[in-house]
Amino acid sequence: MKPRLAGTPPRSPGRGRLGERRVMLSYLAFVAVVALIISVQNAVWSARLAGWTPPKYSTHTCIGQKFDDAWQMATCKFDNICLNTSTLEFEYYQDPEYPDTPIAHSQWGRELHDEFSEHLLHPAHALEDHRKHGWRPVVVRRSFPQPGRWVKWAPQSQALLVAMPIKYVYNFGHIVYDVLVPLFNMQHLFGVYTPDAQILVLDRHLNDTLRNHEDGVYPEGDSPKEALIRRMRKFLNTTDPSASMFRLLWDHNAMWPRDYSLKQLGRGRDGQGRDGLICFKSVLAGTGFLSRRMSRVDSLPWRQAVLEHVGVEEAPQEVPVITFFRKEGRRMLENWDEVFSALQRRYRGARLQMVDFGMRRMSLREQAELMSESSILISPCGGIATSLVFLRPGSTAILFNYFHTLRNRSVQMEDVFYKHLEYLDLQYFPVSLKDYNQTRDRPQCELVEGGKRPGDRRYRLSGALVNCNIRLDGRGLQRLVDIVDNAMLRWAARTGRYAAVASLRGAGRFPVLAPSESNIDSRGSQATAGAHADGQQQQQRVEGGTSSGGDATQWTAVEEEDEEMLAVEEGGMTTTKVHVKGQTEDASNGR
Numbered sequence: 001m002k003p004r005l006a007g008t009p010p011r012s013p014g015r016g017r018l019g020e021r022r023v024m025l026s027y028l029a030f031v032a033v034v035a036l037i038i039s040v041q042n043a044v045w046s047a048r049l050a051g052w053t054p055p056k057y058s059t060h061t062c063i064g065q066k067f068d069d070a071w072q073m074a075t076c077k078f079d080n081i082c083l084n085t086s087t088l089e090f091e092y093y094q095d096p097e098y099p100d101t102p103i104a105h106s107q108w109g110r111e112l113h114d115e116f117s118e119h120l121l122h123p124a125h126a127l128e129d130h131r132k133h134g135w136r137p138v139v140v141r142r143s144f145p146q147p148g149r150w151v152k153w154a155p156q157s158q159a160l161l162v163a164m165p166i167k168y169v170y171n172f173g174h175i176v177y178d179v180l181v182p183l184f185n186m187q188h189l190f191g192v193y194t195p196d197a198q199i200l201v202l203d204r205h206l207n208d209t210l211r212n213h214e215d216g217v218y219p220e221g222d223s224p225k226e227a228l229i230r231r232m233r234k235f236l237n238t239t240d241p242s243a244s245m246f247r248l249l250w251d252h253n254a255m256w257p258r259d260y261s262l263k264q265l266g267r268g269r270d271g272q273g274r275d276g277l278i279c280f281k282s283v284l285a286g287t288g289f290l291s292r293r294m295s296r297v298d299s300l301p302w303r304q305a306v307l308e309h310v311g312v313e314e315a316p317q318e319v320p321v322i323t324f325f326r327k328e329g330r331r332m333l334e335n336w337d338e339v340f341s342a343l344q345r346r347y348r349g350a351r352l353q354m355v356d357f358g359m360r361r362m363s364l365r366e367q368a369e370l371m372s373e374s375s376i377l378i379s380p381c382g383g384i385a386t387s388l389v390f391l392r393p394g395s396t397a398i399l400f401n402y403f404h405t406l407r408n409r410s411v412q413m414e415d416v417f418y419k420h421l422e423y424l425d426l427q428y429f430p431v432s433l434k435d436y437n438q439t440r441d442r443p444q445c446e447l448v449e450g451g452k453r454p455g456d457r458r459y460r461l462s463g464a465l466v467n468c469n470i471r472l473d474g475r476g477l478q479r480l481v482d483i484v485d486n487a488m489l490r491w492a493a494r495t496g497r498y499a500a501v502a503s504l505r506g507a508g509r510f511p512v513l514a515p516s517e518s519n520i521d522s523r524g525s526q527a528t529a530g531a532h533a534d535g536q537q538q539q540q541r542v543e544g545g546t547s548s549g550g551d552a553t554q555w556t557a558v559e560e561e562d563e564e565m566l567a568v569e570e571g572g573m574t575t576t577k578v579h580v581k582g583q584t585e586d587a588s589n590g591r
Contacts (some may be wrong), residue, residue, distance in 0.1 A: 054146075055144045057094055057098065057143065057144055058078060058079060058081045058092045060076055060079065061190075062074050062075065062076040062121070062286075063190070064286070064296070066104075067104070067116070067119055067120045068106055068107055068117055068119055071117070071119040071134060072122040072288040073122075073126070073289040073296075074120065074121040074122075074286050074288075075121065075186055075285070075286035075287070075288075075290065076121050076284070076285055076286050077190050077192070077284050078092060078283045078284075079281065079282050080093070080280075080281060080282075081093070081137055081280060081283055082145065082151070082278060082280070083154075083159075083257060083277065083279075084138075084277060085261035085276050087138075088261070090137040090161075090283060091138050091277070092137040092138065092140065093140050093142055093144045094139060094140070094141050094142075095144070096142065096143075100113065103115075103139065104116075113139075114139050115136070116137065117134075118134050119134045121135055121136075121285055121286035121288065122134060122135070122286065122288030122289075123135040123162060123163040123202055123285050123286065124163035124165055125165040125168065125182070125287065125288065126288030127288075127291065127294070133163070135161070135163075135202065135285055137283075144279075145279070147279075149276075150265065150274060150277065151277045152265070152276070152277070152278055153281075154198065154264065154278050154279060156196050156197060156198035156252065157282065158187075158192065158196070158197040158198070158282045158284070159197065159198050159283045160186060160187070160197050160199045160283075160284050161202060161284065161285040162182070162183060162199065162201060162202065162285075162287050163202045164228055164232070164254075165178060166224060166228050166231070169228065169231040169236070170231060170235075172235075172383050172386045172387075173382075173383040173386035173417070175235055175236070175245050176292075176389060177291055177293070177386075177417045178291045178293075179236075179245075180249065180302075181291055181292045181299075181302055182290035182291050183249075183287060184249055184301075184302050184305060185296070186285070186287060186290060187284065188305075189297060192282065192284075193305060195251045195309050196250075196252075197250055197252075198255065198260070199246065199250065199253075199254035199255070200255060200256070201254050201255070201256055201257075232254065236253065237254060238253075242364070242365065243363070243364070245364065248306045248309065249302075249305055249309055250309075261276075265278070292417045292420055293416050293417060294420070295420045298422060299389070299420055299421050299423065300422065300423045303390060306368060306390065307368055307390070310368055311365070312365065312369045312372050314372050314392060316495075319349065319350055319351055319497070319500055320350040320351070320375040320488060320491045320492075320500050321351045321352075321353065321376070322343065322347060322350050322353070322375065322484070323352075323353050323355060323370065323371075323376070323377050324336070324339075324340055324343070324352065324353070324354050324355065324378045324379075325355055325377070325380065325385070326340075326354055326357070327356075327357055327384050330382075330467040330468070330469070331380045331381060331382050331400075331466075331467060331468070331469065331470075332470075333380060333400065333469070333470055333472065334439055334469050334471045335471050335472060336354075338472075339472055340352070342477060343481075346481060346503075346507075348503045349488075349499060349500035349502055350375075350376075350488065350500060355370065357384060367387045368387075368390045370390075371387050371389075371390035371391045372390055372391070374391060374392075374395060375392075375395055375396070375487075376484065376488070376491070377391060377396070377397045377398065378480075379397070379398070379399055379400070380400050381399050381400055381412065381413040381414060382414075385397070385399055386414075388421075388424065391424055393424070394423070394425070394490075396424070396425040396427060396490065397418075397425070397426050398429055398480070398483050398487070399412065399414075399418075399426070400429045400431060401413075401428050401429055401430055402431055402462075402463075402468075403431050403436065404466075405464045405465055406460070407463065410432070413466075425487070425490070427483050427486075427487070429480060429483060430479065432476070434473070434475075434476070435471060435473075436468055436471075437471070437473075438471055439471050441469045442468060445465075445468040446467075447459040447464050448464070455467065478509065481509070482509070485504060488501050489501055489504075
């Protein structure tokens, strides 16, 4: 018997046994919890593997152009391939017990046995990304590896590979059409969309240097990967899942292959990642030509997938809903309050709503729900209009154009994306030079050829007024009302609810704002345009100041029915070119 120390009270045999019993009960409870977790995991995996036979080798199929030709247009699905966590290469397995059949034959007759063509597919944005790097998995001559301690099936059965186009990860519109749409289209092409897919970002395709962009200058010494990570944290890999644009379609943020490997296999004693294999049932790659700039894939499935994933349900509309986007900053409609009030008076059979993006930040789900409830959208051009992709089929989107001073006409900013939205009626509001009179932001808003501001580099591409506000007078508002009238009539005819347009019967066309009486802008710059006898406008450019301060460039807009007059500077002369019925005559005048 163990001797008791002097001065210590005798220990009760009951208290000792009680403590030991508590320890044992805690241990048994822990074991039971672990066993329950393991049984649940086994049940989940058993359910997943039910009716599934473990693979013996890898296979693949490609859609679009084939390798070595227009390979940037190819999209491929690889089944049963594994990520090697040591090399960070994907391995494609050919079982040597089967015939040594070539993977493919090149157009020159060469058999490809042990490797894919280096020009198999383009993992980035082939239209705007001029890096000609292809991507391919590594061919391994062995049977498919058996799962074990260092060979695991990925928790997400599908992986989407992409070399993220850095210069497009900076605003809502480009991320939607140049990043999210191509990723979804890969799934849609093969009919394998699942929100449980894991996006893996390939980093070896990043440029060593990045060009400064108008909307953000990269800090000196910032690497491409650091710049991309920072941008992704802002828009895609956000800490708040509801703010992540990835979460419109998928349940997980994107990861780099090395980080994904560490998450699945952990670190070794040296703190480095363990060598092993992480296997996927399918891996998709080849986003090159799948952006919304191309029409290879219908755009409606993307919209439907988003609304289903974020939980937006759509009910039939009882009345048309006209949504008016208001914004502050560049390219805004300055007299939006007058215009909105006029529309309210005109369309009494509709529900009108003003959405001010400057007042509060809307979640991505709220934006999708707002658009799904709208029948007609009226919006400035630019990134603010990107939400129109969530409008329900048959809706009308009315976007304000901007006036291109070098092309002497109204042009649309995002038509490269919107022209492929097959389920919407896109109406572009034609802006005239007169719509820029009496605005508050000129001349500071005007781009200057050879100017030192970052935006001035876009002068040759977009002209001087691309970032400037507009103000609608009576004629401008009448153009808008004409477009909305037609949209309302289409809605009523499609739904059979003609009561919504009853107020238009006998209403006629009326300018709800009085035409501007003066051509003097707010800084006193005299617009020298006059009206022709026919009351229409003729178009001519008169040079004034073009700096970021001082007087604005003075613009005169006059159109004639059969001719268009363009003022062109040539040397020391101003040449007015008159285009009449397809012919051109020059009349030179001294300056």
